[in-house]
Amino acid sequence: MSDTSVSAKTEHKLRAAMDRLLGGKPQHSDGRLTKNNLALEAGVSPATMFRAKAVLADWDTHIDTHGSLTPGEARRDADINDLRRQLAAAKKEITELNRQLTAATTVIASLHHDNQMLRTEHQAEGNVLELPPRPRG
Numbered sequence: 001m002s003d004t005s006v007s008a009k010t011e012h013k014l015r016a017a018m019d020r021l022l023g024g025k026p027q028h029s030d031g032r033l034t035k036n037n038l039a040l041e042a043g044v045s046p047a048t049m050f051r052a053k054a055v056l057a058d059w060d061t062h063i064d065t066h067g068s069l070t071p072g073e074a075r076r077d078a079d080i081n082d083l084r085r086q087l088a089a090a091k092k093e094i095t096e097l098n099r100q101l102t103a104a105t106t107v108i109a110s111l112h113h114d115n116q117m118l119r120t121e122h123q124a125e126g127n128v129l130e131l132p133p134r135p136r137g
Contacts, residue, residue: 005051010044014055017042022062024071033068035059 006014020026021033021041029037038059039049050056069077 011052013042014052031070
């Protein structure tokens with residue numbers, strides 16, 4: 001307890017509130033890592049909180065180092081990024097599969113046309129085939 005502009009009890013409240021907020025376990029606020037939530041979580045006025053220079057310095061250092069996201073927000077953002085990656089991969093796969101489907105459709109249509117021509121040709125010729133003469137020997 002090194003801050004002389006606030007009482008030891010107030011500094012303890014602020015540090016406990018800071019620990020709860022940074023740990024993602026708020027009791028009196030929405031859990032966002034803001035100075036207003038720090039005061040709300042500690043049950044002190046913002047003016048009192050701003051007089052606790054040592055606590056605010058520690059708060060600012062932590063926020064500068066780790067960012068202002070709560071653990072839950074960081075997990076959410078990581079999940080969103082993962083889902084975006086999965087979506088991009090799925091879109092790429094769908095595009096490739098559509099390309100393959102178009103190619104397969106073209107080949108099938110060509111084979112169908114060839115098959116129809118062969119059937120027509122077969123029907124026009126009839127069933128009797130002339131065999132070549134056997135060599136005598």
